[in-house]
Amino acid sequence: MxxxxxxxxxALGCMLAGVSCAEDDLNPNSVIVEVTSEPxxxxxxxxxxxxxxxxxxxxxxxxxxxxxxxxxxxxxxxxxxxxxxxxxxxxxxxxxxxxxxxxxxxxxxxxxxxxxxxxxxxxxxxxxxxxxxxxxxxxxxxxxxxxxxxxxxxxxxxxxxxxxxxxxxxxxxxKPYSTDFDQITGTSETSRYVGNACWDVYATESAALKAGFISRYAATSADEDFVELISIYVTNTAATWSSKLSTAGTTGRSMIEEKFEIAYKYMQNEWNIDLDQLREVVLRRQAEVPSMDLDTL
Ligand SMILES: [Zn+2]
Structure with a gap:
């Protein structure tokens, strides 16, 4: 089973930014001993x-x-x-x-x-x-x-x-992506579920797909939605992607496709990366894993 x-x-933002420390005269005999380990x-x-x-x-x-x-x-x-x-x-x-x-x-x-x-x-x-x-x-x-x-x-x-x-x-x-992206889902409180709420609202992946999200976590924010589309696309076969789209049904599918189109063009235009090519390379490399010697350096 x-x-x-x-x-x-x-994704945790660094909350320490902007915090500075006052400089005091330091005791030259530091109590912090650097841990060294054998190479x-x-x-x-x-x-x-x-x-x-x-x-x-x-x-x-x-x-x-x-x-x-x-x-x-x-x-x-x-x-x-x-x-x-x-x-x-x-x-x-x-x-x-x-x-x-x-x-x-x-x-x-x-x-x-x-x-x-x-x-x-x-x-x-x-x-x-x-x-x-x-x-x-x-x-x-x-x-x-x-x-x-x-x-x-x-x-x-x-x-x-x-x-x-x-x-x-x-x-x-x-390099920011187009603000059109978030308009597809809408920015109202009922469209986005901040923090862990996405797990409660969408009890299954299928429920998230039907609401136009490629994964449950994608419902959290536009940024999460955007990167989930890219990372799920490049690590899955075309058949898996299509089956997610068919589970999404007519409404969910058109929203996911529209958002993915923006992500695809963004990667192409801003970074000169064709996500179809990247997926092909990633999948080929995944298939090579069983024949790799992962233990010998
Ligand atoms: Zn994230």
Missing amino acids: KKIVLFAIV TPLDAWLYDNFVTPYNIEFAYRYQDMESDMTYNLTPASYEKAVQMAKLVRHLCLQSYDEITGSEEFIRNYFPKMIYLVGSPAYNNNGTVILGTAEGGTKITLYAVNRMDPTDVDLLNEWYFKTIHHEFAHILHQT
Whole structure:
């Protein structure tokens, strides 16, 4: 029986902006001792494959400072970190490299840090957070120790759709999309369900589709709607996309299609990225996962 997991992807703005600290004379004997750890083979691999080409830090060691203290979290295991590093590179970073023709796009726009947490982050209402992005600078991936690299659907649902989702946020925060987008759903209180309300209002994906949302979470805001359309489109086959549209029925379908048209043109015109091409590349790379050696560096 397939376990159904509710999830929420929460984008947290950095609330620390604008807070400055008064400078006092510091005691030269700091009480904060820097934790040093032995370099591993993964560190060397990451230097060659993340830092040098993209200037991205792939942080797999648990750091209190980088973690959300609201949750009980555990570190990612070394083995899972190795697998995740290879998968993120193959399925996400190199997909964009392939269609843009260079590593520059990722180097310029992708968050500078990917942070791994071994355990999921549970909310009080039973939802679980799979990924967060903060101010365009860092993506956190949770539940890494539960990752099963042989289950591509679950990989997508839990991690790679999340990464495309968060990356699309950075793109629209860099160059805004047309305000026409939000007019399609409408901006009234009954059209958008802020926070966790989307999970209550749309008890099933089918209910959300019929209301013109590609996912339940897409009902949260125009920005979430926009990036859910992009990330779900590029990580699913044309057949899956069509079946979602048929579930949506006449009204839901026309709203989703109209919104997707805006997202598609935006990616094409602003970033020179054809989402059909990106999907083709992402799906081909997904199909390559079973034959990849994910454990040897
Ligand atoms: Zn989001």
